[in-house]
Amino acid sequence: MKIALCQLNFIIADIQGNANKIIKAIEEAQTNHCDLAIFSELSICGYPPDDLLDYPHFVDQCLFEVNKIAAHVKDLAVIIGSPSHNKNKFGRKLFNSAFVIQNGEIIHQTNKTLLPTYDIFNEARYFEPNTNFETFIINGKKLAISICEDLWNEMEIFNYQLNPIEELNKLSPDLIINISASPYNKGKQEQRRKIICNKALITKTPIVYVNQVGAHTDIIFDGCSMFINGKGEIIHQLPAFESCIKFIETDIQNTETNTSIPENTEINQLYQAITFGLKNYFQSMGFKKAILGSSGGIDSALVQAIASDVLGAENVLAVMMPSKFSSQGSVSDAIQLSENLGNPHQVIPINDIFNAFENSLQPIFNDLPFNIAEENIQARSRAVLLMAISNKLGYILLNTSNKSEMSVGYTTLYGDMCGSISVIGDLYKTEVYQLANYINRNNEVIPESIINKAPSAELRPDQKDSDSLPEYKILDDILELYIEKQKSIEEICHHGFEKILVEKIIRLVNNNEFKRFQAPPILRVSSKSFGRGRVIPLVSKW
């Protein structure tokens, strides 16, 4: 059986555009004499559609386009993901469905059973779970469809009595198909391969896995669609972070291993994910140029290097905005970075602006001593400048905050927290250094002086991050245990950290939820990024 694995980038709510993309791929599959073309989960509307599903005409439009596509289906069968109406007497009004189309008609529908409702996933908010399992015949082969997490029953949240893979296996299919919208995070590609290969092994049935590729603001889908034989061996894997259609023959290769998984280190995957996410963001916004504040520190340097790679150096404007507290090294390091990368750059000192604010505030501030108010005026004046250039010249402002400082609130709201998208907001500071060194692996792109200097916000004389925070290795370990692993203070202390320090850090994390609530969307590369996947009360005594 010849199958087209259509690993495509479906734009959320561009229902007609997605339908056209699907029709084009079907034609290509037809030309290549395929028996079946498979598209990813909710391909008709893109994933995740979120509360657009609450709009009845949104779902109607999806179904309208599915039926329009059906008219184009002649010599092969097609599987498309779409929301659908639950016509049963009871239950939520929608299903997360896969439609099988043949000869211009929908001949089969499978609904999703295991609805992820944790982190960035909220499927139980919209969909009724499936309880009914059936196969269907294409070219004399008995096929079974599962949808994304239906293969992930070992996850703790899917601790249900109904295991879709067991139910499907009872029907002895010749092939199990899984249509998916499974986002990237660190370690996910390996985890996913392991889980899906294991399902093929358990069921002794080959699996065709088709995943979405593309990024929707914060959420990055990496593709890596696969064909796995009945021994759990990967016969084909499609590339990561790339739209493509691959034609595979499921019969002849059923026993051969032909794995072509590219060598890919975790740091390389991480870099690919961030650049891919950023590229998709600019494409979806229809923008080509970025602006950022280039402080001479490691965070903005990393973002500048990433953006230059994604957009081209000439499309990234670096703005140095020294105050009286900036070291000379900061500006010269930043200029060196821009020259290394080939970015246009501008130096706009903020002293006059700062003085204008100070003069205007003098009647209120009187002789009160310099404190966080003046520190923040500097950070916020920079944001006003960057946003003004963004507004005037059509640049997107990139946020350069990292996850460590976002965690403890070591950032200025409406200041360095500004930006349309946070590029490295899901990277702890130690990961920022790792990625900077990765970028420098062949030649010194980011000046060593930037990598080696002690981190500082330079908002007051001789300020260093280490004045108020522990060294980043310790901070990041504590943060990860709390944020990703959801450990208690006592459990974190068992890892060898001082209780007084752990308590302080966790208090900072909890007390700064109000800042993060107003943060830009963050490219998500961990299993627990700040943003919609971490819903924490803004004010709590936790």
Add this chain to the structure above:
Amino acid sequence: MKIALCQLNFIIADIQGNANKIIKAIEEAQTNHCDLAIFSELSICGYPPDDLLDYPHFVDQCLFEVNKIAAHVKDLAVIIGSPSHNKNKFGRKLFNSAFVIQNGEIIHQTNKTLLPTYDIFNEARYFEPNTNFETFIINGKKLAISICEDLWNEMEIFNYQLNPIEELNKLSPDLIINISASPYNKGKQEQRRKIICNKALITKTPIVYVNQVGAHTDIIFDGCSMFINGKGEIIHQLPAFESCIKFIETDIQNTETNTSIPENTEINQLYQAITFGLKNYFQSMGFKKAILGSSGGIDSALVQAIASDVLGAENVLAVMMPSKFSSQGSVSDAIQLSENLGNPHQVIPINDIFNAFENSLQPIFNDLPFNIAEENIQARSRAVLLMAISNKLGYILLNTSNKSEMSVGYTTLYGDMCGSISVIGDLYKTEVYQLANYINRNNEVIPESIINKAPSAELRPDQKDSDSLPEYKILDDILELYIEKQKSIEEICHHGFEKILVEKIIRLVNNNEFKRFQAPPILRVSSKSFGRGRVIPLVSKW
């Protein structure tokens, strides 16, 4: 049977503090010879605890405190809401439970069946639904417990086969208890009364309803706990927006109507909700003073009047920050308002600051014409000033945006969109006028000149809102049909609006999701407020 209805304000995650509050109330109920004291849904941890439930030690601490409370329970029975572990083999790991305590021991546990998962509610993210219905005996009476939405089975999203109220009714209880955390929105008090009274009528069983009171940043809980007899008549209703404990006798009054629902118009409820929400926000943050930009327009005037009512006029600092585009009337109207209210006020012209920005940007802007960049510099300079005073003097910055402008993006991100809390961000402009007139019902608090002037952002010469937007009555009607009622363009046009206008408005709403993503939390008073209850893709082709 004498019952204490404990309508209290439980702070999210202040588990020990909530436990102490519960113990104090139990002692009061004991002193008053009650047979039973009832506390609201998830009273031990406050509602909604959100993803804090993902932290295992959070749930453990709740259960620890419930057991500690049990030791205090002697001469009466107590019902407390708490998360609990699901010890069954299958299902999600937690239940949303009610524990019945008697003689120092937990004698009964009921779990919630109908888990709301829409708008601001995400209970299916955490909890396994109940399938098991039992009664228990207190003082010879057979009691049944339901939890909040368990009485709301007619809601479309609860279209399940299992109807808790039917199941409980089969057990013929003498009394049905409902512990609840049901937030306020416009019309909710009437809706809630109707639904709960109807359940008493259907089951011919009296209902004791105990709701949470208090506000958690954006979500406002209004209390209005009730005792309803078996004919569906309200015998007692506790006050709205007020912590209180009421002792009722369920036996003797079973047939008498003694309704004491205070006369309360919808506009009065709305005003109460907003002032109560704001008061709770300041209490929970531990702040007493607010600052806001006072433009001489209706939005900031309304917020200033509300804040003065909540915090005391002396604690609200109004800052007028005229630019060269501000009309003289704007400053004088704003000063008049502050004088009417008795607020301290400051005038800080922003011309020098604006010029400092313009000079600094001159090398980049060259001779490009004045546009949105310069407009936004003004709005953002004001935000820098307000935040500086906030940081220096310990004021909370109040956001003064309304829902109409938030909907269409007629706001400046990091400018007038700044603030710790949005006071009127869930009120359409037409509602802003209604509430301003309500405040002026007895005497002119908000100067008529502010109410009567044509709305303008005053960011360029002779700017008026009506330059780019239809009149607010039309705009607001379209917005409500789209945002609250989730109607399609076609359906909205059926209400008599021009298609070209409706399309433009809806495109503006959809295209400005990225701005709202970074907006402050908004006091929620409608059934669909912007914020966590409306999860829309940031970039979509919708």
